[in-house]
Amino acid sequence: MFKRFKALVEKESGYYIKALRSDRGGEFTSNEFKTFCAENGIRRPMTVPFTPQQNGVVERKNRTILNMARSMLKCKKMPKEFWAQAVECTVYLSNRSPTRSLWNKTPQQAWTGRKPSIGHLRVFGCMAYAHIPDQKRSKLDDKSEKYVFVGYDASSKGYKLYNPVTKKTIVSRDVVFDEEASWNWNDEPEDYKFLCFPDERDEPSDIASPPTSPITPQQSTSSSSASSSEGPRGMRSLQDIYDETEELSQSFNNLTLFCLFADSEPLNFEEASQNDKWKIAMDEEIKAIKKNDTWELSTLPNGKKAVGVKWVFKIKRNEKGEVERYKARLVAKGYSQRKGIDYDEVFAPVARLETIRLLIALAAQNNWKIFQMDVKSAFLNGYLEEEVYLEQPPGYSVKGQEDKVLKLKKALYGLKQAPRMWNSRINKYFLDNGYLRCPYEHSLYIKVNGHGDILVVCLYVDDLIFTGNCASMFEDLKKAMTQEFEMTDIGLMSYYLGIEVKQSEEGIFISQERYTREILEKFNMMNSKPVATPIETGTKLSKHEEGDDVDPSYFKSLVGSLRYLTCTRPDILFSVGLVSRFMESPTTTHLKVAKRILRYLRGTLDYGLFYSSSKEFKLEGYCDSDWAGDTNDRKSTSGYVFFIGNTAFTWSSKKQPIVTLSTCEAEYVAAASCVCHAVWLRNLLKTVGILQEDPTVIHIDNKSTIALAKNPVFHDRSKHIDTRFHFIRDCISRKEVQVEYVKTEDQIADIFTKPLKVNVFNNLRTLLGVFQNKKHV
16 A cells, blocks of 8 residues: 555656554554665654554544545435545545645645646535436437446546436436435345444454555555554444434534524524524514515416525614514525626615714714614615516415415515615605705705705615704604615614714714624634724835635635724724735735734723714815825825814825825825715715815825825926826816915824834824723713
């Protein structure tokens, strides 16, 4: 066995085996084996007797293979006599699966240098229908034969299939699989003489029979090591192993039952049906669907395909984390829909977070209250334009008519077009009731009555928030919406899109304290030592930083969690944007910088934005840029922030799309993007009744940039700048914006472009309006 393995790996790799670590099994200590190793110059490090941990890599691999093989056999309820095929298939899959020791590669790819294909992989033990060649059948014979899939052939590109009736194994390429089905082995006599199965009386040499054809060195090594390290010490029968597995299965079932009674969300209908709380939730969902006249029972027309459905369960919690209600949602399996047949358009607009913050700032300035309503089963209100059929939901099939399907009249959650249909319905309702849809924010609606009173409504899918200066308009909206849709009146807005909102006489405070705690607990940083700034002064990162590779999925999860936190924490925007540039190939250096942000958040858990009334309620912006701050491509970072009142409500920190040749040019490119945003904000404010009569002032700390923006003459230092960036000059000439100089120490946008010292950072954070909760509310 080892001679074959040695010849294979040395032939494929071009290297020679220098050492072979093993235990002191008889097959490794024989004189013949010792002589062979000595003649080939192979060192023989061995473990101390009865100390398998010294050969832990192989021992752990053996256990992994055994666990996988056991799982595959148990999944399809196959007889234990198929252990050899299961082990062989396990090794085949292991060589083509990701491993922690090789980032972005599989063992097969690392060995051969070619990325292996996985499109041919199938579920072990599933049913397979092999094509019978024309030469082996007559005209009226079946064209396929039923088999059980038992592995992949090592010497050809084909599948190994076992016929439980004839007790024969074949290799075929023309196969159709039914991966959910399995053979009923209880109806077959347990006579499998085609396989040798070892028990405790077998000799080690019988266990270590060589495979028919080694696929890769890892496969051969795994098989050889498994036999050598366990054979001399005796081998447990698989019956004992299966007995232990049965005990584990029973324990697992008990654990499942325990989870059903805890505050956990069931995974399927069978689990949920065992809990009265989820039964009530499912009954309420079906009742709401029937009340809404969403579907009708029908016969499936020829050529049509019914879309499947499933139950999704969610525990709704309030801002304190307490359970509010148990919600069951019937969802269509929209992934099976076909474009052009079952649906056409799917896009539906939602409100931008900066629009929501603007609405909060507007309410705080005028001492208005913000209210919140929720549309129950919102997607069920959208009228379908296409003809869609559904399967009957699990547990709620009509008795005696189980073979029929449901023809949808209205949209259902999970359908591709459901969001767009709901948005079309709610948009039509608002327009028909005298609301004006903002052309610059399609989820914002404004209504002004004859007395000049205003009502502003902001829509995010099925969550409505509204504010204004007329209580009677509030009541009319609630009454009209309740008549048209099934609504939940939440009252004063306190928790919206994961943002905690506290409204008081002094102003409105928004934060994400609960979400911050969840992030810290998720990444085990709740007990970390706090730091004063999210990023250390002078930090420069590149793609090729020193340190070991980090799991990209883990790093992306961390950065993504932090990204949403910037909704109320602009003070971490630059540091989060910096680490997000290295999500594809992160190292421990990048992870260290990302975790410093978590340490900063640990010390500022209850920080957020405080909006209050101010004397001057006008739009004002700050714009800044570094120069060639990215060490990889030498591009600069633009940053800007806009205030309306005393607190920031929109901000940005992005890497510029071009390489600039000077600080003046970098600041000019940043100013151009800032001006574009200012124009959009002016139009948005005009729609909600806040007209900006004077030009919007944008503060820049570079005098050359200001001169270049005001000078319409192209000269040698600016002639290469792209025309699109000169849009700023046109806005200045139309008196929509006005650029003014500000000292560097007063440039608030500086916090979005570079790491800062503690005192400077704290000062700019305060100017942004980021405060601790207890200081204001």
